[in-house]
Amino acid sequence: MAVNKSMDVLIVDDYKTMLRIIGNLLRQLGFENVDEAMDGTEALQKLREKEYGLVISDWNMEQMTGFQLLKEVRSDDNLKSIPFIMVTAESKTENVIAAKQAGVNNYIVKPFNAATLKGKMESVLGAF
Amino acid sequence: MTTPGLSAEQLYAACRDLASFIAKARREISSIRPSDLQDNKIPLAGKELDAIVEHTEAATNSIMDNAEVIMGLAGEKAEVTDACMAIFDACAFQDITGQRISKVITTLNTIEERLQGLQKAWGPDLSAIPQEVEDVISGDKALLNGPQLPGQGVSQDEVDDLFN
Numbered sequence: 645m646a647v648n649k650s651m652d653v654l655i656v657d658d659y660k661t662m663l664r665i666i667g668n669l670l671r672q673l674g675f676e677n678v679d680e681a682m683d684g685t686e687a688l689q690k691l692r693e694k695e696y697g698l699v700i701s702d703w704n705m706e707q708m709t710g711f712q713l714l715k716e717v718r719s720d721d722n723l724k725s726i727p728f729i730m731v732t733a734e735s736k737t738e739n740v741i742a743a744k745q746a747g748v749n750n751y752i753v754k755p756f757n758a759a760t761l762k763g764k765m766e767s768v769l770g771a772f
Numbered sequence: 773m774t775t776p777g778l779s780a781e782q783l784y785a786a787c788r789d790l791a792s793f794i795a796k797a798r799r800e801i802s803s804i805r806p807s808d809l810q811d812n813k814i815p816l817a818g819k820e821l822d823a824i825v826e827h828t829e830a831a832t833n834s835i836m837d838n839a840e841v842i843m844g845l846a847g848e849k850a851e852v853t854d855a856c857m858a859i860f861d862a863c864a865f866q867d868i869t870g871q872r873i874s875k876v877i878t879t880l881n882t883i884e885e886r887l888q889g890l891q892k893a894w895g896p897d898l899s900a901i902p903q904e905v906e907d908v909i910s911g912d913k914a915l916l917n918g919p920q921l922p923g924q925g926v927s928q929d930e931v932d933d934l935f936n
Contacts, residue, residue, distance in 0.1 A: 661832050662867045665860050668840070672857055704871065733871055755864040758857050 647772040649674045651697025656680075656687040656713065657731075658705040662754075666700060666731065669758050673765070674772070684708025688716055691723055698769065703732035703739070711743060718747040727768045731756065801894060806887040814884045821873050821880075823921050832866040835859060 653675050655666045663680045670678050679694075681687035683705040691699070699717065701710040708716075710730055717723045730743050731752040740751050750764040766772060778786070839859040846852035918925070 657867075659867045659870060661829060661836070661863060664833075664836060665864055665867075668836075668860050669857065672853070733868055755861070755868055757861040 647766075647769045648697065649772065650677060651675070652677045652679060652694060653698045653700065654679050654681060654687060654690055654696045656682075656684065656699065656701035656705070656710060658682050658702065662702065662731075666761070669761050670700075672758065673762055684710060684713035684716070687713050691717065691726070696726055698765070699726055699728045700731055701728065703730055703734045703743075711746065714743065714746050714748055729764055729768060731761075798894060801890065806890055810884055810887045810891070814880050814887075818877055818880055819921050821877055823919075825870050825873055826922070828866050828869060832863045836863055 653670055655663055655670070655678060657663050657666070657680075663682075667678050667680065679690060679696075681690055684701070685708045687699070687701065688708070690696075699713075701713055703710040710732065714728055714730070717726060717728060724747075727749045728747070729750045729752060730748050731754060732739070733754040735753045743751055749768040752760055752764050836859070839856040843853055843856045846856070
């Protein structure tokens with residue numbers, strides 16, 4: 645089944661630069677509907693207001709981390725099936741394992757390039 | 773009364789050694805000037821690191837602004853777009869360096885807290901102990917203090933004014 649590129653994508657990062665980079669990469673890949681949140685709390689609020697097709701989140705953030713956000717999403721009946729990709733500088737094995745156990749769909753270690761993002765998105769959403 | 777196995781003289785000598793050791797430790801601690809580190813050097817180092825984050829963020833945004841302009845002008849030229857996307861990829865360094873600098877700032881804060889504990893433990897008279905080490909910087913080296921933090925140096929206009 646073809647990937648619906650008109651889906652809403654939520655990117656979560658406390659660095660504006662990173663939000664801009666990922667946003668630009670997504671738009672280059674054809675995903676025009678991109679929303680942003682600066683931490684897990686803001687992301688959770690947005691996720692409860694609108695239906696998103698994908699969440700791309702950093703791990704290390706104030707207020708609510710990406711890991712906490714992931715657990716909140718997976719424990720919420722209305723949100724638990726949303727594909728979730730972690731994009732983070734946390735590159736220890738235990739982090740990856742913990743995220744996987746919490747239900748993350750894929751995990752990208754920063755710094756990354758456009759090809760990596762596309763590849764991980766395709767592994768989660770299907771080829772596009 | 774003496775400790776079993778130690779004569780009064782030995783006990784006195786041990787106490788004298790201990791007092792000497794404490795006095796030496798106080799001098800050593802004083803020489804690192806914990807109050808100067810706590811009040812000046814560590815906060816200044818934190819400000820310098822904050823300034824690094826600000827400057828790199830501003831530069832990164834400027835690079836990305838221009839890459840976006842180039843992409844807009846390039847239209848459908850794939851090679852130009854790919855090159856601009858590579859620029860965006862590279863700009864991710866700012867996020868990584870920012871996180872690393874945050875960790876260094878956390879470490880500095882921890883050192884500051886430990887110094888505070890040291891000051892309390894050794895009493896307020898620690899700073900009154902004569903300094904053995906003085907950072908006397910003179911000559912040309914005394915002029916090496918840059919780059920200045922925002923607002924601390926003079927602007928180019930002010931420099932120009934000095935020449936006119």
